C-alpha cells in the first residue's frame with residue numbers, strides 16, 4: 001500500500017496547521033476567561049459580582065431554547081349524563097376508531113385488544129400515550145381513565161401551542177373525514193322501493209363499478225370528477241343557500257348501461273338507492289312523505305321518467321291549478337275508489353321538482369337524484385331547463401373504447417388478433433353494450449366468444465344494409 005508523500009499532499013499539512021492554531025486560540029481564550037473570572041471574584045465587590053451573575057443568566061436565558069408551550073384538547077367519552085339518559089360523544093368514537101388504525105403494536109408497552117372473530121381492534125390502555133404525525137407535526141394522544149378507573153373516559157390530544165390552529169382546523173377534522181370514509185367504504189348497501197307511504201329495503205350487491213362500465217372514457221371521467229366535487233362542496237351549497245344535491249339525467253337507447261351507471265354511482269359514493277315507482281304514489285302529499293323519509297347519503301332514482309310525465313304534463317299542471325285541491329287526490333292514501341289513472345297523473349313534475357328543491361334544501365344533507373329515459377325528446381322541457389338536472393349523460397351504442405372495457409371485464413385481454421376487425425365493425429354497426437356483453441358471455445374461451453361477436457356484428461351490418469335497401 002502506498003501512502004501519499006508530503007510533497008504530493010500539501011493541503012493535508014495546511015489543514016493540520018490550521019487545526020493546531022484554532023486549538024491554541026481556544027485554549028488561550030478559556031485560560032483568559034478563567035483568569036478574568038478569578039480576578040473579578042477577587043477584585044469586584046460582592047454586590048457587583050451578583051449583578052454580573054444575574055446579567056449573565058439573563059443573556060443565557062435568551063440564548064438557550066426554551067421548552068415549547070403545550071396545549072391539551074380533551075375529547076370526553078360522554079357529553080352529558082342525567083339520571084335518565086347518557087349522551088355519548090361521537091367524536092370520541094371517531095378518534096378511537098382512527099387511533100386503532102394508527103397504533104403501532106411494536107411501540108406499545110401495553111395494548112388493549114377487543115372485537116369478535118377475525119376482526120380485532122387495538123386500543124391504548126388507560127394512562128398510555130401514542131404519537132401521530134400529521135403534516136410533519138407530532139400530536140400525542142393519551143388515554144385517560146375516568147373516576148374509579150372504570151375504563152378510559154377521555155382521550156387527550158397534546159401538541160405544541162403554535163400548532164393549535166392546525167390541530168383544531170385541520171388535524172381533528174381530518175380524523176373525522178378519514179373515519180367517515182372508511183365507514184362509508186365498509187357499509188353494506190341497500191336498495192329501497194316504495195310501498196305505500198314507506199320504503200322497504202333489500203341488500204344491494206350490484207357488481208357494477210366505474211371500472212366495469214363500458215362507456216366513453218371522457219364522459220366517465222367527467223361523471224367521476226363531478227361526483228367528487230359534489231361530495232366536497234357542503235359549505236359551498238350552504239353558502240349559496242341551495243340544497244346539497246346533485247341531479248343527473250341518463251339518457252340513451254335500452255341496453256346501453258343506464259341502470260348499470262346508477263349502480264356504479266351508488267357503489268362509488270356508497271349511498272343507498274331509493275327506487276321510486278311513481279305509479280305507486282297517489283298524490284303530492286304521499287310523495288312528500290316518501291321524500292322526507294329518505295335519509296342523507298342516498299340516491300333517488302326514477303327510471304323511465306318519460307313514462308311518468310309526458311311533455312304535456314305542464315299543461316296538465318296548469319289545468320289542475322284551476323281545479324279544487326281535493327281533485328289532486330290529497331285525501332286518505334288508503335281510499336280504495338281512487339282509480340289508477342288518477343293515481344298516476346296526480347303527481348306532477350313540477351310538484352316533484354319543487355318538493356325536492358324545497359324539502360331537501362333545509363336538511364343540509366347530501367343527496368343525489370337520477371332520472372333515466374330512453375327518449376330524451378319526450379321529456380317535459382321543465383326538466384331539461386338549465387339548472388334542473390346538473391348533468392345530462394348520454395349512454396350510447398358500444399364504441400371501441402367501451403368494447404375494450406367489456407373485453408377486459410370478461411377475458412382480461414387488452415389485445416387480440418380479432419380486435420382490428422371488431423373495431424372496424426363497431427364503427428359501422430349500432431350495437432348496445434348489452435348485446436356485446438351477451439355475445440361475450442356465450443363462451444369462456446376468448447377466441448370463440450370474439451369470433452362469435454365478429455359474426456354477430458357482420459350479420460347486423462348486413463341486416464342494416466338490407467333494411468336500408470328495402
Ligand SMILES: Nc1ncnc2c1ncn2[C@@H]1O[C@H](COP(=O)(O)OP(=O)(O)OP(=O)(O)O)[C@@H](O)[C@H]1O
Pocket residue numbers: 212213214215253254255256257258259260261374395432433434435437
Ligand atoms: N355500458 C355498459 N357497461 C357494462 N355493461 C353493460 C353496459 N350496458 C349494458 N351492460 C350490460 O347489459 C345489462 C343491461 O344493461 P342496463 O340495464 O344497465 O341497460 P339500460 O340502459 O339501463 O337498459 P334499459 O333502458 O332497458 O333499462 C347490464 O346488466 C350489463 O350486463
